[in-house]
Amino acid sequence: MNALQGIAAALTPMGLIWTAVLLSVATFLHELAHYALARAQGVPVRSFSVGMGPVMLRRSWQGTEWRLSLLPIGGYVEIEGMAPEEGPDGQLRAPTRGFAALPAVGKIAVLLAGPLMNLLLALGLMTTLFASQGMPALDRARIESVNSGSRAEALGLRAGDVITAIDGRKLPETVQTDGAPLAGWESLRSTLEVAGQHVFTVLRRGTEGTETLQVRFDWRPTVDGRRQLLGIRYGPDVQPVSVPTAFAASVSNTAQAVPQVLRAFGNLFGRFLTLDISRDENVSGPIGTAEIVSRAAALSPWALLQVAIMLNLSLAFFNLIPIPGLDGGRILLVLLGALKGRPLTFSQEQAINFAGFAFVMLLMLFVVVRDVSRFF
Template sequence: MNVLEGIAAALTPLGLLWTLLIIGVATFIHELAHYALARRQGVAVQSFSIGMGPVLLRRAWRGTEWRLSLLPIGGYVEIDGMAPEDDGQGGYRQPTRGFAALPAWGKVAILLAGPLVNLLLAVALMTLNFSAQGVPETARQDRAYISGIVSGSRAQQLGLRAGDVITAVDGQPLPQTFTQDGQTLPGWQRVQRALATDGRRTLTVEQAGVARQITFDWEARVGGTQQRLGIQYGPLIEYRRLSVPAAFSNSLRVTAEALPQVLRSFAGLFQRFFTLDLSRDENVSGPIGTAEIVSRAAALSPWALVQVAILLNLSLAFFNLLPIPGLDGGRIVLVLVGALRGRPLSFGQEQAITFAGFALVMALMVFVVVRDVTRFF
């Protein structure tokens, strides 16, 4: 299998569609928040784009050119007074109007609005998730939950699917626990133990709430090789629904707990970047890895997609708040430095710092994409 075939096998059309939708919504509300806070303070916005690169569609409305661009990797708003001005002599100078003329608090409000609205969307989605689906409490051990099916495996041929639940083997319900070879094992492992011997096997399976029996002949070893049915198991979690106030409170707690975890993931990414370590990191995914995760989530349930949207919005909010020039957090730092000095940085200083930060972010994006692709070699 070549690289392109490997990537195609990892993704699904529905997964790609959901990926574009989730990223598109997160990007749109992020840029819309910047736009709204700028217009609220009387600052003009020249353009608003979803996507980057060549413009596919454009329409002027309320003094702004609204664009849909080719590359679905982000978006931007061109706010008056953020970019250098033409000095009329073929060069550029520091802007003096629009954003540049605002007080420090006004500039920070515009810059902070994007990450903040992603954070608020994540909290809102978590609140919905905890109140409608519930919070996980206990994992049932008397059932074997199928979290995934290996492509082309015997399990796939038998019609087993991700999300199915095995409740019995050979007519015997799975126990909470059982003892074998002096070990106390969870009941769902009885399925694996039953497949360690030859014979005719019957699995009782719940598919979308409907029970059915699947009977098949099984050889545990073929040519000295242990055979695999092709099932990936996961814990069967039970959920308890929360009231909306309790769900909101729980969402704030989870967000606070997620911050250090996300920062550690970013720290690990930067460490791999500076050491050119292309080994896979499960905590940070590139565009292909993200689309792969969304494809798996789309095959499970709508709530799995909601959880992916929560994680993506949290990551987008926290990443943009990193104090790296070119990101919202880095721009906020420059504004605060200027406020503490009593005057903004010089045009040359600000341009050099912003360019260095932007180059770092672009190099980091290229690194993540390259690391994403190398998984398939």
């Protein structure tokens, strides 16, 4: 199978359609937030484009030209006063109107609105997911299936049983295995690596209520050199939660994700500087993203919702990185100007923005090359 066949096999038509939809919605709302905060402060917005590249459809409304562009890979807004303007002599000069005339707080509000919108959208989708599907209880192991003829079947374990304690000890929220944190329910595997008598405390829900069982058994991890299996498939016990609880959990999960995202981006920058194109599971390019969406689309709408959450969180965090050319970089320049008591000169800001834009473009090219290289 050549590279093109490999790429085609990894993607599906519905996956590509859903990728375009998810990216377009995330980008549209991101740019809409920039637009709304600019207009709220009286700053004109010349154009608003959904998509990039050649314009297929345009309409003027409320002083803004609304565009639908060919490539569903992003979008943009042209806010007056954010780009250089042409002087009487034909030379570019620093803008003096619109965004440029706003105080520092107003500028930061416009720039921060986009990433904040993606963050709020991710929180809203995560809250919807938890409130609708329930939340995993990390300190419980729910048996999803029992193999026919297995040791688990002989012990009387059933699908739907919930293991709450092992050998009289409740499962913790998290455990450490080789220095890596795992959910408590995942410690069941390590328990079965220890020979001897074991006791599972099991909750069994029935039509007449819930009963607690003590399942005792003698266990040997290996017999005659062959590894023994209990014969169950298990995961966390999912429990229904209220909307406020779901929202609180969404905020907590997002806060916990920040260090992981920062490490992933830090690793990406390190690989970029050393030109290391080996595969990295933590950051995906366009093909990798479409591949993930393709798999999610084949599973369920809830799986697609999880991907939408990840996309919006990634877009929010990436745009807040203080690199000129991104929202975070622009916010940094505004803060530097405020600390100096005057904005940076036109030439300084142009040079910094150009360098930042070039860096971002090279970084994106690197991600695409690394994404494609795994098919060769």
